[in-house]
């Protein structure tokens with residue numbers, strides 16, 4: 008099975024960005040961890056990060072559409088990108104939406120995810136461990152669909 012992990016805007020700064028909210032773990036460490044998990048489960052993995060909405064959509068079309076599952080952290084686009092929601096809907100691949108922080112415990116403008124209705128499910132609030140949970144969710148989905 009093939010898994011795509013896609014991180015949205017500002018997540019490249021992880022580790023020294025708002026560390027009180029997001030912690031000190033870097034994106035590279037998160038990807039390394041996911042890569043290790045994937046290898047252990049015989050899953051092919053492709054990790055990418057982009058700060059631009061159009062590129063996230065292109066990666067969903069190009070890589071996501073040909074994968075068995077996508078783990079997506081849309082960053083701030085979560086809250087207003089109908090274009091990313093439509094891409095998630097459009098590719099037919101199940102998408103696990105993930106957030107490091109609990110978006111429902113933060114500012115009101117973060118309480119709505121416009122992407123979530125198009126996703127298979129959402130994991131939010133467990134820091135870097137959110138991604139590990141997302142991996143197991145993806146693993147479960149891929150097993151069910153195989």
Ligand code: DQA
Nearest residue numbers: 080081082083106107108117
């Ligand atoms: C985030 C939550 C978003 O509200 C925020 O804009 C981010 C990161 C998270 O992983 O907690 O960039 O998606």
